[in-house]
Amino acid sequence: MDILAAENAIVARIDDQIRSSTTTDFQAPKVKSFPDNPVTHFENINKTGEILVRLDSVSANTPEPNRTSTITQELTVNWSIYVLHRNLKAHQGVYAYIEAVKSALTGWTITDLDDATPMWMVDTNFVEEQGGVWIYEMSFQYTYEESE
Numbered sequence: 001m002d003i004l005a006a007e008n009a010i011v012a013r014i015d016d017q018i019r020s021s022t023t024t025d026f027q028a029p030k031v032k033s034f035p036d037n038p039v040t041h042f043e044n045i046n047k048t049g050e051i052l053v054r055l056d057s058v059s060a061n062t063p064e065p066n067r068t069s070t071i072t073q074e075l076t077v078n079w080s081i082y083v084l085h086r087n088l089k090a091h092q093g094v095y096a097y098i099e100a101v102k103s104a105l106t107g108w109t110i111t112d113l114d115d116a117t118p119m120w121m122v123d124t125n126f127v128e129e130q131g132g133v134w135i136y137e138m139s140f141q142y143t144y145e146e147s148e
Contacts, residue, residue, distance in 0.1 A: 002112070003055055007033055009110050010053050010079060017104030018051070018097065029085060029097060049085030049133075051097060056080040056139065072147040078122070081105075081138040094134045098124060105140050116144035 015031040027048045034054035056078040063071045081101050087093030107118045122139040129135070 005112055006077070006110055007053055007055060007079075009112065010081075010105070013108060014051055014053070014081070014101055014104045017100050021100050021103075028092075029083075034080075034082070049083070049087075049094070049097065051101060052082040052084070054080050054082075070147050072145055074143055074145050076141060076143050079119075079140045081140065082127070083136045083138065084133050086132050086134070088134050094136060098136055098138065101138055110142070113142075113144050117142050 011031050011033060018028045018031060029049035029051055031051040032053070034052045058078070059076045060073040063073050083094055083097050083101060085094040085097060089095055102121055102124075105119045106121050109116050109118045119140045119142045122141050124136060124138045127135040127137050
């Protein structure tokens with residue numbers, strides 16, 4: 001699995017969904033990979049907000065014993081999507097973008113991964129309100145098989 005390619009595909013998918021669902025009266029939030037220094041980054045969020053993507057975890061099942069040197073494992077991949085916005089309930093607020101992210105990723109499959117399942121949402125959680133910026137974390141998951 002190429003983690004960076006998967007992350008870029010998720011960013012592009014969410015960005016396409018946000019751009020197609022945003023009216024021309026509003027500027028859509030930026031969709032991008034999670035920053036290297038989130039504390040400093042969160043302090044500088046503008047009013048259009050941001051949607052940030054990061055790999056959360058990858059877990060693997062124990063492979064079945066076999067007599068070949070090939071190991072095949074099912075991997076479960078968890079992604080965290082952070083939705084940051086200064087508006088909570090407005091037409092183009094954090095709630096609207098949570099729904100847009102859910103719509104973009106639920107049932108979607110990363111095409112570069114053979115045997116990957118469609119993604120599904122695990123949960124959405126309020127993280128905090130920081131200086132007028134509402135922060136929510138959404139978790140998504142998919143599985144696929146990898147042989148080495």
